Amino acid sequence: MMGQANPPALVAQVWGIPISQPNPEKVKLIKLVISVACAGAVFRLLLFIFAVVNSGDDVGFWSDTVGLAVSLSIPLCGYMGAKNNNKELICWFTGCNGLIFFVMFIDAVNYYRGSTADEEGRSGADVVPYSVVTIPGIILAALSFKYGAELNSKRDNILVRSAVPPVAFVQQPPLQPQQVVINVGSGGPAAAGYPQQYQQPQPFAPAQMQYQQQQQQQHLQFQQQPQQMQFQQQLQQPVVAHAVEASKNGF
Numbered sequence: 191m192m193g194q195a196n197p198p199a200l201v202a203q204v205w206g207i208p209i210s211q212p213n214p215e216k217v218k219l220i221k222l223v224i225s226v227a228c229a230g231a232v233f234r235l236l237l238f239i240f241a242v243v244n245s246g247d248d249v250g251f252w253s254d255t256v257g258l259a260v261s262l263s264i265p266l267c268g269y270m271g272a273k274n275n276n277k278e279l280i281c282w283f284t285g286c287n288g289l290i291f292f293v294m295f296i297d298a299v300n301y302y303r304g305s306t307a308d309e310e311g312r313s314g315a316d317v318v319p320y321s322v323v324t325i326p327g328i329i330l331a332a333l334s335f336k337y338g339a340e341l342n343s344k345r346d347n348i349l350v351r352s353a354v355p356p357v358a359f360v361q362q363p364p365l366q367p368q369q370v371v372i373n374v375g376s377g378g379p380a381a382a383g384y385p386q387q388y389q390q391p392q393p394f395a396p397a398q399m400q401y402q403q404q405q406q407q408q409h410l411q412f413q414q415q416p417q418q419m420q421f422q423q424q425l426q427q428p429v430v431a432h433a434v435e436a437s438k439n440g441f
Contacts, residue, residue: 216344220272222337227268227283230330234261237323264290268338277342284338291331298324 238258242251264286271279301320 219337219341219344222333223268223272223280223283223341226330226334226337227265227272230265230268230287230334231262233326233330234258234265265334268334271338272341280338280342284335284342287331287334287338291328291335294324294328294331298328 235258238254241254245251245254264283267279267286268283270276271281271283301324302317
């Protein structure tokens with residue numbers, strides 16, 4: 191008897207990610223988190239290429255490579271967290287982007303206000319490259335923090351994909367012992383071409399075994415009683431004959 195299966199939940203696909211009980215807000219958040227994560231990865235990759243082109247020493251190249259690996263881990267956490275409904279990865283993505291936004295925003299405010307003690311004025315050639323790098327980074331960090339926090343609050347409704355499909359349990363009926371009858375003899379079914387059957391011995395309880403032993407002992411005693419009486423008669427016959435002969439001779 192097969193167990194009753196639960197009705198399948200409503201599932202939607204969002205860029206290959208299964209979503210249970212989908213709604214437009216949830217689908218939009220997942221798309222936005224993945225989008226800002228991919229945009230952040232591309233932005234950091236472009237910064238790495240720009241730094242390598244302008245750097246002429248090997249030390250700067252290796253330091254930029256390590257920085258790229260660390261910076262790419264943040265958008266990767268956002269992508270994998272949104273895809274696999276991983277709370278730790280989503281929290282890491284949200285927290286890191288919040289910290290990046292705070293640091294870059296404070297640095298930009300200090301830069302544009304000219305709060306450095308030894309500042310003598312900045313030209314347009316210095317402000318434009320800084321703005322091209324800083325402003326997109328601040329915007330991406332702010333959006334990543336916002337969408338990551340909202341997705342983390344709704345992550346319980348994301349369905350995690352499993353590599354093992356669900357299995358329906360089948361309840362098997364208990365096995366009943368079967369008795370078969372053996373037919374032995376020249377005129378039985380075996381002689382007529384039927385296969386011989388074997389009767390499987392059934393286990394006996396201790397009380398039944400004791401009862402059978404008592405029955406066997408009584409049967410043996412019953413069979414031995416005539417033999418014992420006949421033996422006693424044989425022993426008594428010479429004694430009786432001798433007594434009769436002695437009585438005849440005496441009289």
